[in-house]
Ligand SMILES: *[C@@H]1O[C@H](CO)[C@@H](O)[C@H](O)[C@H]1NC(C)=O
Ligand SMILES: *[C@@H]1O[C@H](CO)[C@@H](O)[C@H](O)[C@H]1NC(C)=O
Ligand SMILES: *[C@@H]1O[C@H](CO)[C@@H](O)[C@H](O)[C@H]1NC(C)=O
């Protein structure tokens with residue numbers, strides 16, 4: 001199969017650089033590396049494999065593999081976590097290999113993986129952090145509620161399980177939570193920040209490695225769907241749903257101060273956005289790490305930053321080690337980029353736009369060579385049962401943006417005694433409020449926004465769209 005190449009011009013503020021987006025994998029539907037033909041036939045007959053019910057969703061890269069999740073949103077999904085070789089060979093629609101094994105993907109076995117939306121992999125020690133929502137068939141009227149939501153840590157280098165942690169009911173509801181995305185913070189011995197997209201009790205779940213405890217920070221104004229942003233169109237599909245926070249990204253740990261010293265930040269910005277919202281918000285990590293802000297069902301009362309409006313609703317989001325955010329703009333079939341050292345309202349740029357190739361950009365992953373890989377999955381059609389498996393539906397698209405994941409910062413190490421302090425000058429006191437020259441239009445959270453504000457931002461974004469070609 002010949003894959004299309006998409007060429008996009010990157011448009012930076014001062015200089016203009018070229019970047020190519022290249023389709024590297026393309027599937028009509030996904031299939032798996034079955035143990036043998038009999039097992040495959042049995043799964044088809046018993047409908048434990050229904051090809052059109054399998055959709056790829058989350059993407060991460062680690063040491064030569066792409067790790068790809070296949071959430072169990074509908075029946076007939078034989079494995080929820082898989083991988084493929086990253087190196088390109090002739091097979092552009094490879095079979096997915098269940099990871100860590102077929103056995104660990106057994107449905108209704110609560111020690112195995114049930115419904116994985118996203119994972120994060122720590123490049124320092126090869127630990128894969130897997131969020132498993134527990135509930136399956138989440139798109140059906142009555143989801144299967146057999147296993148509790150849990151966090152699993154799996155050492156990819158040693159191929160062994162490190163941790164299995166079931167969330168308590170007050171943190172993630174057995175029947176009602178939806179663990180969506182995860183970032184890792186290596187401060188102290190380490191924390192995971194997980195978005196719970198739950199319709200009933202959305203929030204950011206914090207897990208502390210040191211204490212093996214979890215809690216949830218709630219803030220309805222910024223974490224729940226904005227009713228004025230609940231309806232949008234992706235190509236010919238109209239989406240109408242109130243979806244709470246989903247995407248999350250972690251700001252860099254190291255910042256350069258005005259006198260050019262490197263500063264180790266204790267308080268990092270944690271960016272997030274509800275799916276049904278045009279706003280980008282952040283909360284600082286020291287707030288998340290303090291369980292006192294998580295009083296049961298209580299709302300966090302302190303400061304949440306509202307950076308203002310994006311051009312559309314987003315679901316995938318990732319930040320690089322220099323603080324540049326990449327995110328999807330679903331209704332615009334676009335990928336946007338914002339350097340967080342510039343004001344949000346003027347600093348956002350669309351770097352790729354294509355109705356055909358960028359229909360629902362769901363996830364992003366950095367590798368170790370500066371490539372950003374984008375997973376596109378037409379979730380809009382999948383939800384409404386309109387995926388046509390005679391066409392290409394899922395794609396991985398790559399661009400070399402010369403950046404690395406937020407996890408690759410120089411000080412990266414869970415063990416603080418070996419932190420590379422020679423290179424750094426950690427401030428004894430926490431960083432003060434980032435200077436106003438860095439993040440300008442920061443305001444307290446306010447609800448909603450006028451239509452004129454929306455269209456102004458839309459046109460601002462559209463003027464920064466640059467040329468794009470599709471070559472067959
Ligand atoms: C799925 O993959 C198996 C090999 O694992 C192959 O034999 C089978 O034909 C494939 N089925 C479809 C529908 O592509
Ligand atoms: C889960 O919640 C839904 C509605 O909120 C309810 O209809 C269903 O019976 C519950 N399932 C279980 C197993 O408790
Ligand atoms: C990743 O980037 C390197 C250059 O840094 C390039 O050689 C390689 O082909 C890229 N990988 C993909 C999948 O494009």
Ligand SMILES: *[C@@H]1O[C@H](CO)[C@@H](O)[C@H](O)[C@H]1NC(C)=O
Nearest residue numbers: 028386387388389390391392
């Ligand atoms: C599915 O796609 C094929 C190939 O593009 C097309 O011939 C067919 O009409 C489509 N089916 C539907 C129901 O749209």
Ligand SMILES: *[C@@H]1O[C@H](CO)[C@@H](O)[C@H](O)[C@H]1NC(C)=O
Nearest residue numbers: 267284286287302432433434
């Ligand atoms: C982070 O939050 C804490 C607790 O609310 C606050 O004391 C601190 O000033 C905040 N820092 C930044 C940089 O916003």
